[in-house]
Amino acid sequence: QQQVRQSPQSLTVWEGGTTVLTCSYEDSTFNYFPWYQQFPGEGPALLISILSVSDKKEDGRFTTFFNKREKKLSLHIIDSQPGDSATYFCAASNNAGAKLTFGGGTRLTVRP
Amino acid sequence: GPKVLQIPSHQIIDMGQMVTLNCDPVSNHLYFYWYKQILGQQMEFLVNFYNGKVMEKSKLFKDQFSVERPDGSYFTLKIQPTALEDSAVYFCASSLPNSGNTLYFGEGSRLIVV
Numbered sequence: 001q002q003q004v005r006q007s008p009q010s011l012t013v014w015e016g017g018t019t020v021l022t023c024s025y026e027d028s029t030f031n032y033f034p035w036y037q038q039f040p041g042e043g044p045a046l047l048i049s050i051l052s053v054s055d056k057k058e059d060g061r062f063t064t065f066f067n068k069r070e071k072k073l074s075l076h077i078i079d080s081q082p083g084d085s086a087t088y089f090c091a092a093s094n095n096a097g098a099k100l101t102f103g104g105g106t107r108l109t110v111r112p
Numbered sequence: 113g114p115k116v117l118q119i120p121s122h123q124i125i126d127m128g129q130m131v132t133l134n135c136d137p138v139s140n141h142l143y144f145y146w147y148k149q150i151l152g153q154q155m156e157f158l159v160n161f162y163n164g165k166v167m168e169k170s171k172l173f174k175d176q177f178s179v180e181r182p183d184g185s186y187f188t189l190k191i192q193p194t195a196l197e198d199s200a201v202y203f204c205a206s207s208l209p210n211s212g213n214t215l216y217f218g219e220g221s222r223l224i225v226v
Contacts, residue, residue: 032213043116043203043217044155089155093213097143097162099170100215102155 003027006090006103014111018076021106023090026071030092033074034100035064035075038087047088048075114138118204118218119186120170130192133221135204137187144187145205145215146179148172155203160185162209177181 006023012038013019025032029054036044050057050064050073063076077084087107091100117136125131139146146158157167161179178212181187187206191198201222205215 034214036217038152040152041219043219045113045217046214049214088151091155095213097160097207097209098166098213099145099157099160099168100148100155100213101157102153105152107152 001077003101004090004092004103006106007083008106008109009104010109012109012111013080015080015082017080017110019075019080019084019091019108019110020073021075021090021108023074023103024070024072025092027092027094027101029073029094030101033064033066033089034071034090036089036102038089038105041052044089078109079110081112082110082112085110116204116206116216116218118202118221120221121219122222123224125194125223127225128193129195130190131194131223133189133191133202133204133223134186135206136217137204137206138216140208141206141216142209143167143207144179144181145207146189147203147205147217148200149203149220150200158189158202167181170196175198191223194223196225199223199225 034049035047037047038044066073087105090103119134144161148156160167178190201220204218
């Protein structure tokens with residue numbers, strides 16, 4: 001049973017466009033939702049995160065939206081750049097020190 | 113930002129041998145984790161560790177796996193004996209004990225079992 005589902009698996013956008021990645025989850029006890037960015041050959045790095053008490057968090061070109069009722073979250077990247085090309089993972093957890101459950105990842109390619 | 117160091121970065125080992133993967137977590141972090149990733153796919157949770165004890169482990173954490181952090185040194189993942197299906201990149205992570213459970217990951221240790 002997949003606890004966190006992520007779509008699409010892969011995505012290509014043109015430079016300057018808007019990227020939208022989505023995730024859904026099942027465990028209603030999840031209350032922390034980070035997005036990680038991973039470049040080939042590197043470890044995942046935290047990009048942005050949101051707690052379940054919020055519905056939106058913005059950091060520069062990156063915004064994450066959270067819908068508790070629908071158990072969904074999304075990551076929007078505006079003015080997408082070739083340097084944003086990476087794999088993006090959503091994740092969820094419910095307690096400090098608890099495991100993060102990851103989605104399957106979205107491989108993003110931004111074409112110049 | 114905070115750095116998690118992993119040693120070795122890659123290792124090739126014969127099936128049946130033992131391997132130890134080492135992790136130097138962020139200095140003031142108290143929770144430690146191992147994740148397994150095959151071919152750039154999903155990050156799969158293996159185990160988390162706090163105060164000298166395993167907190168939770170997944171079904172991927174087979175009996176041949178063990179973790180420890182003796183005397184605040186490296187947090188290690190030992191696989192004995194290794195199997196072909198253990199070939200993967202293993203990521204160590206660490207975090208502070210507060211809400212907003214930010215995990216900081218290392219660069220990974222690529223293990224190839226032949």
